[in-house]
Amino acid sequence: MADAPTTKRARARAAMTADIKRIARSHLAEHGADGLSLRAVARDLGVVSSAVYRYVASRDELLTLLIIDAYDAVGEAAERAAADGRGGAEARWVRTCGAVRAWAVAHPHDYALVYGSPVPGYAAPADTVDPALRVTRAAISVVAAAWEAGEIDLGAPADIPTVVRDDLEAMRAAFAVELPAEVVARALLAWTGTFGHLSWELFGHLHGGVTDYDAFFEVQAHSWWQLIARGPGAAPC
Amino acid sequence: MADAPTTKRARARAAMTADIKRIARSHLAEHGADGLSLRAVARDLGVVSSAVYRYVASRDELLTLLIIDAYDAVGEAAERAAADGRGGAEARWVRTCGAVRAWAVAHPHDYALVYGSPVPGYAAPADTVDPALRVTRAAISVVAAAWEAGEIDLGAPADIPTVVRDDLEAMRAAFAVELPAEVVARALLAWTGTFGHLSWELFGHLHGGVTDYDAFFEVQAHSWWQLIARGPGAAPC
DNA sequence: CGAGAAACGAGAGCAGTGCTCTTGACATTC
Protein backbone atom coordinates (compact mmCIF):
# COMPACT_ATOMS: atom_id res chain seq x y z
CA MET A 1 0.00 0.00 0.00
CA ALA A 2 2.86 2.35 0.75
CA ASP A 3 6.56 1.75 0.23
CA ALA A 4 7.87 -1.64 -0.75
CA PRO A 5 8.65 -3.59 2.40
CA THR A 6 12.35 -4.12 2.60
CA THR A 7 13.25 -6.36 5.47
CA LYS A 8 11.70 -9.74 6.14
CA ARG A 9 10.21 -8.44 9.38
CA ALA A 10 8.62 -5.46 7.64
CA ARG A 11 7.08 -7.75 5.08
CA ALA A 12 5.73 -10.03 7.77
CA ARG A 13 4.31 -7.05 9.59
CA ALA A 14 2.55 -5.74 6.50
CA ALA A 15 1.12 -9.17 5.77
CA MET A 16 -0.06 -9.65 9.34
CA THR A 17 -1.71 -6.23 9.44
CA ALA A 18 -3.46 -6.93 6.17
CA ASP A 19 -4.64 -10.31 7.46
CA ILE A 20 -6.01 -8.75 10.60
CA LYS A 21 -7.95 -6.19 8.60
CA ARG A 22 -9.20 -8.83 6.18
CA ILE A 23 -10.49 -11.11 8.91
CA ALA A 24 -11.90 -8.19 10.87
CA ARG A 25 -13.78 -7.08 7.77
CA SER A 26 -15.31 -10.51 7.33
CA HIS A 27 -16.29 -10.63 10.99
CA LEU A 28 -17.83 -7.19 10.67
CA ALA A 29 -19.79 -8.28 7.63
CA GLU A 30 -21.07 -11.35 9.42
CA HIS A 31 -21.62 -10.25 13.01
CA GLY A 32 -21.70 -6.47 12.90
CA ALA A 33 -19.56 -4.00 14.79
CA ASP A 34 -20.90 -5.15 18.14
CA GLY A 35 -19.79 -8.68 17.46
CA LEU A 36 -16.29 -7.76 16.38
CA SER A 37 -13.90 -9.32 18.87
CA LEU A 38 -10.15 -9.02 18.82
CA ARG A 39 -9.88 -12.46 20.39
CA ALA A 40 -12.03 -14.01 17.68
CA VAL A 41 -9.94 -12.35 15.00
CA ALA A 42 -6.82 -13.70 16.68
CA ARG A 43 -8.31 -17.18 16.82
CA ASP A 44 -9.15 -17.13 13.13
CA LEU A 45 -5.64 -15.97 12.51
CA GLY A 46 -4.24 -18.91 14.46
CA VAL A 47 -2.54 -16.58 16.85
CA VAL A 48 -2.88 -15.73 20.49
CA SER A 49 -4.91 -12.63 21.33
CA SER A 50 -2.11 -10.60 22.80
CA ALA A 51 -0.18 -10.93 19.57
CA VAL A 52 -2.80 -8.87 17.76
CA TYR A 53 -2.07 -5.98 20.08
CA ARG A 54 1.35 -5.69 18.48
CA TYR A 55 -0.41 -4.52 15.33
CA VAL A 56 -3.54 -2.81 16.57
CA ALA A 57 -3.56 -0.71 19.72
CA SER A 58 -7.15 -1.47 20.67
CA ARG A 59 -10.50 -2.62 19.43
CA ASP A 60 -11.40 1.00 18.80
CA GLU A 61 -8.40 1.45 16.55
CA LEU A 62 -9.35 -1.62 14.57
CA LEU A 63 -12.85 -0.23 14.18
CA THR A 64 -11.34 3.03 13.00
CA LEU A 65 -9.46 1.18 10.27
CA LEU A 66 -12.68 -0.46 9.16
CA ILE A 67 -14.48 2.88 9.25
CA ILE A 68 -11.89 4.45 6.98
CA ASP A 69 -12.17 1.49 4.63
CA ALA A 70 -15.94 1.84 4.54
CA TYR A 71 -15.81 5.56 3.83
CA ASP A 72 -13.33 4.96 1.07
CA ALA A 73 -15.46 2.21 -0.45
CA VAL A 74 -18.67 4.21 -0.55
CA GLY A 75 -16.76 7.31 -1.63
CA GLU A 76 -15.19 5.51 -4.52
CA ALA A 77 -18.50 4.01 -5.60
CA ALA A 78 -20.10 7.44 -5.57
CA GLU A 79 -17.22 9.03 -7.41
CA ARG A 80 -17.38 6.45 -10.16
CA ALA A 81 -21.11 6.93 -10.56
CA ALA A 82 -20.80 10.70 -10.56
CA ALA A 83 -18.01 10.64 -13.12
CA ASP A 84 -20.21 8.74 -15.54
CA GLY A 85 -21.52 11.59 -17.64
CA ARG A 86 -24.29 9.73 -19.45
CA GLY A 87 -27.64 11.44 -19.30
CA GLY A 88 -28.34 14.83 -17.82
CA ALA A 89 -27.70 16.09 -14.34
CA GLU A 90 -30.74 14.28 -12.98
CA ALA A 91 -29.47 10.97 -14.29
CA ARG A 92 -26.07 11.59 -12.72
CA TRP A 93 -27.65 12.47 -9.38
CA VAL A 94 -29.87 9.42 -9.35
CA ARG A 95 -26.95 7.24 -10.41
CA THR A 96 -24.77 8.62 -7.63
CA CYS A 97 -27.43 8.10 -4.98
CA GLY A 98 -28.05 4.65 -6.39
CA ALA A 99 -24.37 3.78 -6.10
CA VAL A 100 -24.40 4.79 -2.44
CA ARG A 101 -27.46 2.68 -1.85
CA ALA A 102 -26.02 -0.28 -3.72
CA TRP A 103 -22.97 -0.18 -1.49
CA ALA A 104 -25.09 0.17 1.63
CA VAL A 105 -27.34 -2.73 0.70
CA ALA A 106 -24.34 -4.89 -0.11
CA HIS A 107 -22.58 -3.95 3.14
CA PRO A 108 -25.28 -3.17 5.69
CA HIS A 109 -22.98 -3.59 8.68
CA ASP A 110 -20.47 -1.22 7.17
CA TYR A 111 -23.24 1.27 6.60
CA ALA A 112 -24.40 0.88 10.19
CA LEU A 113 -20.85 1.30 11.40
CA VAL A 114 -20.36 4.66 9.75
CA TYR A 115 -23.87 6.09 9.48
CA GLY A 116 -25.56 4.42 12.44
CA SER A 117 -25.10 5.09 16.12
CA PRO A 118 -21.58 6.15 16.86
CA VAL A 119 -19.82 4.21 19.58
CA PRO A 120 -20.31 6.30 22.72
CA GLY A 121 -17.18 8.14 23.64
CA TYR A 122 -15.71 7.39 20.26
CA ALA A 123 -14.20 10.56 18.91
CA ALA A 124 -13.67 10.35 15.18
CA PRO A 125 -9.93 10.52 14.64
CA ALA A 126 -8.73 13.08 12.17
CA ASP A 127 -7.90 10.41 9.58
CA THR A 128 -11.57 9.58 9.19
CA VAL A 129 -12.89 13.00 8.24
CA ASP A 130 -11.23 13.18 4.86
CA PRO A 131 -12.50 9.79 3.61
CA ALA A 132 -15.88 10.69 5.06
CA LEU A 133 -16.12 13.74 2.84
CA ARG A 134 -15.39 11.87 -0.39
CA VAL A 135 -18.93 10.65 -0.92
CA THR A 136 -20.46 14.04 -0.18
CA ARG A 137 -17.91 15.70 -2.45
CA ALA A 138 -19.03 13.42 -5.26
CA ALA A 139 -22.65 14.41 -4.78
CA ILE A 140 -22.00 18.12 -4.52
CA SER A 141 -19.87 18.00 -7.64
CA VAL A 142 -22.85 16.71 -9.59
CA VAL A 143 -24.89 19.63 -8.34
CA ALA A 144 -22.15 22.11 -9.12
CA ALA A 145 -21.78 20.80 -12.66
CA ALA A 146 -25.52 21.06 -13.19
CA TRP A 147 -25.51 24.62 -11.91
CA GLU A 148 -22.71 25.54 -14.24
CA ALA A 149 -24.61 23.97 -17.12
CA GLY A 150 -27.67 26.02 -16.25
CA GLU A 151 -29.77 23.00 -15.35
CA ILE A 152 -30.77 24.39 -11.97
CA ASP A 153 -33.34 27.13 -11.32
CA LEU A 154 -32.30 29.45 -8.56
CA GLY A 155 -35.91 30.31 -7.73
CA ALA A 156 -36.90 33.15 -5.46
CA PRO A 157 -34.28 34.06 -2.86
CA ALA A 158 -35.09 32.04 0.23
CA ASP A 159 -35.52 33.55 3.66
CA ILE A 160 -32.41 32.14 5.29
CA PRO A 161 -31.01 33.57 8.54
CA THR A 162 -27.52 34.97 8.27
CA VAL A 163 -25.98 32.38 10.59
CA VAL A 164 -27.28 29.59 8.40
CA ARG A 165 -26.35 31.37 5.21
CA ASP A 166 -22.80 31.76 6.47
CA ASP A 167 -22.59 28.03 7.17
CA LEU A 168 -23.88 27.21 3.71
CA GLU A 169 -21.35 29.57 2.17
CA ALA A 170 -18.57 27.97 4.23
CA MET A 171 -19.65 24.51 3.04
CA ARG A 172 -19.63 25.68 -0.54
CA ALA A 173 -16.13 27.05 -0.07
CA ALA A 174 -14.97 23.87 1.66
CA PHE A 175 -16.00 21.85 -1.36
CA ALA A 176 -14.55 24.45 -3.68
CA VAL A 177 -17.60 24.77 -5.91
CA GLU A 178 -19.64 27.67 -7.21
CA LEU A 179 -23.21 27.53 -5.93
CA PRO A 180 -25.71 29.96 -4.43
CA ALA A 181 -26.52 29.34 -0.78
CA GLU A 182 -30.09 28.43 -1.71
CA VAL A 183 -28.91 25.58 -3.89
CA VAL A 184 -26.42 24.38 -1.29
CA ALA A 185 -29.27 24.25 1.22
CA ARG A 186 -31.43 22.25 -1.17
CA ALA A 187 -28.58 19.91 -2.02
CA LEU A 188 -27.90 19.28 1.65
CA LEU A 189 -31.58 18.70 2.20
CA ALA A 190 -31.64 16.10 -0.55
CA TRP A 191 -28.41 14.54 0.60
CA THR A 192 -29.36 14.08 4.26
CA GLY A 193 -32.74 12.96 2.96
CA THR A 194 -31.08 10.25 0.91
CA PHE A 195 -29.31 8.95 3.99
CA GLY A 196 -32.46 9.24 6.05
CA HIS A 197 -34.29 7.05 3.59
CA LEU A 198 -31.38 4.61 3.50
CA SER A 199 -31.22 4.38 7.28
CA TRP A 200 -34.93 3.78 7.52
CA GLU A 201 -34.71 1.13 4.84
CA LEU A 202 -31.68 -0.68 6.24
CA PHE A 203 -32.59 -0.34 9.89
CA GLY A 204 -36.04 -1.75 9.34
CA HIS A 205 -38.22 1.29 9.87
CA LEU A 206 -39.89 0.77 6.51
CA HIS A 207 -40.40 -2.93 7.11
CA GLY A 208 -43.85 -4.00 6.09
CA GLY A 209 -44.52 -0.77 4.25
CA VAL A 210 -42.37 -1.14 1.16
CA THR A 211 -42.50 -3.97 -1.35
CA ASP A 212 -39.90 -3.00 -3.93
CA TYR A 213 -37.16 -1.09 -2.19
CA ASP A 214 -35.26 -0.49 -5.43
CA ALA A 215 -38.21 1.11 -7.14
CA PHE A 216 -39.11 3.11 -4.08
CA PHE A 217 -35.65 4.54 -3.75
CA GLU A 218 -35.52 5.50 -7.40
CA VAL A 219 -38.77 7.41 -7.17
CA GLN A 220 -37.49 9.26 -4.13
CA ALA A 221 -34.12 9.99 -5.72
CA HIS A 222 -35.82 11.62 -8.69
CA SER A 223 -37.91 13.73 -6.33
CA TRP A 224 -34.81 14.87 -4.53
CA TRP A 225 -33.29 16.01 -7.76
CA GLN A 226 -36.42 17.91 -8.62
CA LEU A 227 -36.11 19.53 -5.23
CA ILE A 228 -32.54 20.56 -5.94
CA ALA A 229 -33.19 21.73 -9.49
CA ARG A 230 -36.52 23.48 -8.99
CA GLY A 231 -36.67 24.18 -5.27
CA PRO A 232 -39.33 23.20 -2.80
CA GLY A 233 -42.60 24.77 -3.76
CA ALA A 234 -40.91 26.62 -6.57
CA ALA A 235 -43.06 29.37 -8.01
CA PRO A 236 -46.60 28.05 -7.77
CA CYS A 237 -48.22 29.63 -10.85
CA MET B 1 -49.15 0.75 35.56
CA ALA B 2 -51.83 -1.87 35.15
CA ASP B 3 -54.01 -3.30 37.93
CA ALA B 4 -53.47 -2.34 41.53
CA PRO B 5 -51.00 -4.80 43.06
CA THR B 6 -52.78 -6.83 45.68
CA THR B 7 -50.39 -9.03 47.58
CA LYS B 8 -47.22 -7.89 49.21
CA ARG B 9 -45.17 -9.96 46.80
CA ALA B 10 -46.91 -8.49 43.76
CA ARG B 11 -46.23 -5.00 45.07
CA ALA B 12 -42.58 -5.82 45.64
CA ARG B 13 -42.33 -7.22 42.15
CA ALA B 14 -43.86 -4.14 40.55
CA ALA B 15 -41.55 -1.88 42.52
CA MET B 16 -38.49 -3.92 41.63
CA THR B 17 -39.37 -3.96 37.93
CA ALA B 18 -39.87 -0.21 37.97
CA ASP B 19 -36.55 0.30 39.74
CA ILE B 20 -34.74 -1.82 37.20
CA LYS B 21 -36.19 0.20 34.35
CA ARG B 22 -35.44 3.48 36.08
CA ILE B 23 -31.80 2.64 36.70
CA ALA B 24 -31.43 1.11 33.26
CA ARG B 25 -32.75 4.32 31.75
CA SER B 26 -30.23 6.39 33.64
CA HIS B 27 -27.42 4.06 32.59
CA LEU B 28 -28.59 4.30 28.99
CA ALA B 29 -28.64 8.09 29.19
CA GLU B 30 -25.13 8.14 30.59
CA HIS B 31 -23.29 5.34 28.83
CA GLY B 32 -25.39 4.51 25.80
CA ALA B 33 -26.88 1.20 24.79
CA ASP B 34 -23.48 -0.43 24.40
CA GLY B 35 -22.60 0.40 27.96
CA LEU B 36 -25.81 -0.92 29.45
CA SER B 37 -24.89 -3.81 31.71
CA LEU B 38 -27.29 -5.92 33.70
CA ARG B 39 -24.63 -6.45 36.32
CA ALA B 40 -24.08 -2.73 36.72
CA VAL B 41 -27.82 -2.17 37.05
CA ALA B 42 -27.93 -4.89 39.70
CA ARG B 43 -25.03 -3.28 41.54
CA ASP B 44 -26.74 0.10 41.59
CA LEU B 45 -29.82 -1.66 42.85
CA GLY B 46 -27.85 -3.22 45.68
CA VAL B 47 -28.74 -6.65 44.47
CA VAL B 48 -26.87 -9.57 43.01
CA SER B 49 -26.90 -9.90 39.24
CA SER B 50 -28.81 -13.14 39.04
CA ALA B 51 -31.68 -11.56 40.96
CA VAL B 52 -32.34 -9.21 38.07
CA TYR B 53 -32.99 -12.18 35.83
CA ARG B 54 -36.12 -12.89 37.88
CA TYR B 55 -37.59 -9.73 36.40
CA VAL B 56 -35.96 -9.42 33.01
CA ALA B 57 -35.25 -12.41 30.82
CA SER B 58 -32.15 -10.99 29.17
CA ARG B 59 -30.26 -7.86 28.32
CA ASP B 60 -32.10 -7.78 25.00
CA GLU B 61 -35.44 -7.77 26.75
CA LEU B 62 -34.35 -4.89 28.94
CA LEU B 63 -33.28 -3.00 25.84
CA THR B 64 -36.67 -3.73 24.31
CA LEU B 65 -38.36 -2.15 27.32
CA LEU B 66 -36.21 0.93 26.90
CA ILE B 67 -36.93 1.02 23.17
CA ILE B 68 -40.66 0.99 23.81
CA ASP B 69 -40.25 3.75 26.35
CA ALA B 70 -38.27 5.82 23.89
CA TYR B 71 -40.81 5.37 21.11
CA ASP B 72 -43.57 6.36 23.49
CA ALA B 73 -41.69 9.42 24.65
CA VAL B 74 -40.97 10.76 21.19
CA GLY B 75 -44.44 9.79 20.03
CA GLU B 76 -46.07 11.66 22.84
CA ALA B 77 -43.92 14.73 22.24
CA ALA B 78 -44.85 14.72 18.57
CA GLU B 79 -48.52 14.19 19.29
CA ARG B 80 -48.60 17.10 21.67
CA ALA B 81 -46.90 19.35 19.15
CA ALA B 82 -49.18 18.23 16.33
CA ALA B 83 -52.29 18.73 18.43
CA ASP B 84 -51.38 22.36 19.01
CA GLY B 85 -53.40 24.04 16.30
CA ARG B 86 -51.82 27.48 16.43
CA GLY B 87 -50.69 28.79 13.08
CA GLY B 88 -51.27 27.11 9.75
CA ALA B 89 -50.29 23.67 8.58
CA GLU B 90 -46.71 24.72 8.01
CA ALA B 91 -46.41 25.91 11.59
CA ARG B 92 -47.82 22.64 12.86
CA TRP B 93 -45.41 20.64 10.72
CA VAL B 94 -42.39 22.62 11.82
CA ARG B 95 -43.55 22.40 15.43
CA THR B 96 -43.94 18.64 15.20
CA CYS B 97 -40.53 18.14 13.64
CA GLY B 98 -39.10 20.49 16.23
CA ALA B 99 -40.61 18.42 19.03
CA VAL B 100 -39.00 15.29 17.64
CA ARG B 101 -35.69 17.06 17.43
CA ALA B 102 -36.00 18.49 20.93
CA TRP B 103 -36.56 15.01 22.29
CA ALA B 104 -33.66 13.63 20.28
CA VAL B 105 -31.27 16.34 21.39
CA ALA B 106 -32.33 15.87 25.00
CA HIS B 107 -31.98 12.08 24.80
CA PRO B 108 -29.32 11.35 22.20
CA HIS B 109 -28.68 7.82 23.40
CA ASP B 110 -32.36 7.02 23.23
CA TYR B 111 -32.43 8.37 19.70
CA ALA B 112 -29.42 6.27 18.78
CA LEU B 113 -31.05 3.25 20.34
CA VAL B 114 -34.16 3.43 18.21
CA TYR B 115 -33.03 5.23 15.07
CA GLY B 116 -29.38 4.24 14.95
CA SER B 117 -27.86 0.90 14.12
CA PRO B 118 -30.09 -1.92 15.21
CA VAL B 119 -28.43 -4.56 17.36
CA PRO B 120 -27.42 -7.30 14.92
CA GLY B 121 -29.75 -10.22 15.14
CA TYR B 122 -32.17 -8.15 17.14
CA ALA B 123 -35.63 -8.73 15.72
CA ALA B 124 -38.03 -6.03 16.81
CA PRO B 125 -40.66 -7.72 18.97
CA ALA B 126 -44.24 -7.04 18.01
CA ASP B 127 -44.77 -4.79 21.03
CA THR B 128 -42.36 -2.24 19.58
CA VAL B 129 -44.04 -1.64 16.24
CA ASP B 130 -47.10 0.09 17.60
CA PRO B 131 -45.24 2.64 19.74
CA ALA B 132 -42.88 3.12 16.81
CA LEU B 133 -45.73 4.24 14.59
CA ARG B 134 -47.02 6.87 17.01
CA VAL B 135 -44.59 9.56 15.97
CA THR B 136 -45.12 8.98 12.27
CA ARG B 137 -48.86 8.94 12.80
CA ALA B 138 -48.61 12.38 14.40
CA ALA B 139 -46.73 13.74 11.41
CA ILE B 140 -49.01 12.22 8.80
CA SER B 141 -52.05 13.55 10.63
CA VAL B 142 -50.72 17.08 10.21
CA VAL B 143 -50.39 16.48 6.48
CA ALA B 144 -53.85 14.94 6.25
CA ALA B 145 -55.42 17.88 8.07
CA ALA B 146 -53.66 20.30 5.75
CA TRP B 147 -54.88 18.38 2.72
CA GLU B 148 -58.43 18.45 4.00
CA ALA B 149 -58.12 22.17 4.57
CA GLY B 150 -56.94 22.66 1.01
CA GLU B 151 -53.50 23.87 2.04
CA ILE B 152 -51.69 21.41 -0.18
CA ASP B 153 -51.30 21.60 -3.96
CA LEU B 154 -51.56 18.25 -5.63
CA GLY B 155 -49.41 19.37 -8.55
CA ALA B 156 -49.05 17.42 -11.74
CA PRO B 157 -49.58 13.67 -11.34
CA ALA B 158 -46.19 12.17 -10.69
CA ASP B 159 -44.75 9.32 -12.70
CA ILE B 160 -44.85 6.65 -10.00
CA PRO B 161 -44.56 2.93 -10.82
CA THR B 162 -47.55 0.86 -9.83
CA VAL B 163 -45.68 -1.17 -7.24
CA VAL B 164 -44.64 1.99 -5.45
CA ARG B 165 -48.06 3.56 -5.81
CA ASP B 166 -49.62 0.49 -4.22
CA ASP B 167 -47.26 0.77 -1.27
CA LEU B 168 -48.09 4.43 -0.83
CA GLU B 169 -51.78 3.65 -0.98
CA ALA B 170 -51.33 0.91 1.63
CA MET B 171 -49.48 3.30 3.91
CA ARG B 172 -52.26 5.86 3.56
CA ALA B 173 -54.80 3.20 4.47
CA ALA B 174 -52.71 1.98 7.40
CA PHE B 175 -52.76 5.45 8.87
CA ALA B 176 -56.43 5.84 8.03
CA VAL B 177 -56.11 9.19 6.32
CA GLU B 178 -57.27 10.62 3.01
CA LEU B 179 -54.34 11.60 0.85
CA PRO B 180 -53.32 11.18 -2.80
CA ALA B 181 -50.35 8.89 -3.34
CA GLU B 182 -48.30 11.84 -4.60
CA VAL B 183 -48.71 13.64 -1.30
CA VAL B 184 -47.97 10.50 0.71
CA ALA B 185 -44.74 10.14 -1.25
CA ARG B 186 -43.77 13.73 -0.58
CA ALA B 187 -44.65 13.42 3.10
CA LEU B 188 -42.54 10.30 3.43
CA LEU B 189 -39.72 12.07 1.64
CA ALA B 190 -39.92 14.93 4.09
CA TRP B 191 -40.23 12.61 7.07
CA THR B 192 -37.27 10.38 6.30
CA GLY B 193 -35.43 13.55 5.38
CA THR B 194 -36.11 14.96 8.81
CA PHE B 195 -34.65 11.88 10.43
CA GLY B 196 -31.74 11.90 8.04
CA HIS B 197 -30.88 15.42 9.07
CA LEU B 198 -31.32 14.50 12.73
CA SER B 199 -29.06 11.49 12.43
CA TRP B 200 -26.40 13.48 10.68
CA GLU B 201 -26.61 16.16 13.33
CA LEU B 202 -26.59 13.83 16.33
CA PHE B 203 -24.10 11.35 14.96
CA GLY B 204 -21.61 14.07 14.14
CA HIS B 205 -21.69 14.07 10.35
CA LEU B 206 -22.38 17.80 10.30
CA HIS B 207 -19.69 18.53 12.83
CA GLY B 208 -17.65 21.53 11.82
CA GLY B 209 -20.12 22.55 9.15
CA VAL B 210 -23.02 23.88 11.17
CA THR B 211 -22.84 26.68 13.74
CA ASP B 212 -26.42 27.05 14.92
CA TYR B 213 -28.08 23.64 14.74
CA ASP B 214 -31.44 25.01 15.90
CA ALA B 215 -31.61 27.60 13.15
CA PHE B 216 -30.36 25.15 10.55
CA PHE B 217 -32.99 22.60 11.40
CA GLU B 218 -35.75 25.17 11.30
CA VAL B 219 -34.76 26.30 7.81
CA GLN B 220 -34.74 22.70 6.64
CA ALA B 221 -38.07 21.91 8.28
CA HIS B 222 -39.72 24.80 6.46
CA SER B 223 -38.25 23.55 3.19
CA TRP B 224 -39.61 20.08 3.86
CA TRP B 225 -43.05 21.52 4.34
CA GLN B 226 -42.79 23.48 1.11
CA LEU B 227 -41.89 20.22 -0.56
CA ILE B 228 -44.99 18.55 0.86
CA ALA B 229 -47.33 21.42 0.12
CA ARG B 230 -46.04 22.42 -3.31
CA GLY B 231 -44.18 19.39 -4.54
CA PRO B 232 -40.60 19.13 -5.72
CA GLY B 233 -40.11 21.32 -8.72
CA ALA B 234 -43.78 22.18 -8.75
CA ALA B 235 -44.88 23.88 -11.91
CA PRO B 236 -41.98 26.03 -12.96
CA CYS B 237 -43.68 28.95 -14.70
C1' DC C 1 30.82 -10.24 11.74
C1' DG C 2 28.90 -10.19 16.04
C1' DA C 3 26.87 -7.92 20.14
C1' DG C 4 23.16 -5.11 21.76
C1' DA C 5 18.59 -3.45 20.74
C1' DA C 6 14.23 -3.94 19.05
C1' DA C 7 10.26 -6.59 17.77
C1' DC C 8 7.76 -10.67 18.21
C1' DG C 9 4.42 -14.75 19.77
C1' DA C 10 2.97 -17.31 23.66
C1' DG C 11 1.00 -17.55 27.95
C1' DA C 12 -0.77 -16.13 32.38
C1' DG C 13 -3.55 -12.98 34.58
C1' DC C 14 -7.07 -9.14 35.83
C1' DA C 15 -11.46 -7.15 35.71
C1' DG C 16 -15.45 -7.13 33.52
C1' DT C 17 -19.61 -9.19 30.83
C1' DG C 18 -24.21 -12.34 29.95
C1' DC C 19 -26.31 -16.07 31.65
C1' DT C 20 -27.32 -20.65 34.32
C1' DC C 21 -27.79 -23.51 38.26
C1' DT C 22 -28.27 -24.68 43.07
C1' DT C 23 -29.44 -23.58 47.77
C1' DG C 24 -31.84 -21.98 51.58
C1' DA C 25 -35.26 -18.46 53.23
C1' DC C 26 -39.61 -16.36 52.65
C1' DA C 27 -44.52 -15.53 51.08
C1' DT C 28 -48.75 -17.38 49.23
C1' DT C 29 -52.32 -20.68 48.82
C1' DC C 30 -54.93 -24.63 49.72
Place this chain on the structure above:
DNA sequence: GAATGTCAAGAGCACTGCTCTCGTTTCTCG
Protein backbone atom coordinates in the same frame (compact mmCIF):
# COMPACT_ATOMS: atom_id res chain seq x y z
C1' DG D 1 -50.44 -25.60 59.19
C1' DA D 2 -48.38 -27.90 55.28
C1' DA D 3 -47.44 -27.80 50.37
C1' DT D 4 -46.29 -24.79 46.65
C1' DG D 5 -44.32 -21.22 44.46
C1' DT D 6 -41.22 -17.16 44.45
C1' DC D 7 -37.26 -14.91 45.81
C1' DA D 8 -32.10 -13.23 46.59
C1' DA D 9 -27.65 -15.01 47.00
C1' DG D 10 -23.69 -17.19 45.45
C1' DA D 11 -20.84 -20.11 42.65
C1' DG D 12 -19.65 -21.09 38.18
C1' DC D 13 -18.98 -21.14 32.84
C1' DA D 14 -17.55 -19.06 28.75
C1' DC D 15 -16.52 -15.00 26.86
C1' DT D 16 -14.55 -10.10 26.33
C1' DG D 17 -10.59 -6.13 26.25
C1' DC D 18 -6.29 -5.38 27.75
C1' DT D 19 -1.61 -5.79 30.36
C1' DC D 20 2.55 -7.90 31.67
C1' DT D 21 6.31 -11.14 31.52
C1' DC D 22 9.28 -14.35 29.25
C1' DG D 23 12.03 -16.59 25.96
C1' DT D 24 12.98 -16.37 20.90
C1' DT D 25 13.82 -14.30 16.52
C1' DT D 26 15.18 -10.47 13.75
C1' DC D 27 17.31 -6.19 12.81
C1' DT D 28 20.89 -2.58 13.34
C1' DC D 29 24.99 -0.63 14.17
C1' DG D 30 29.67 -0.58 15.82
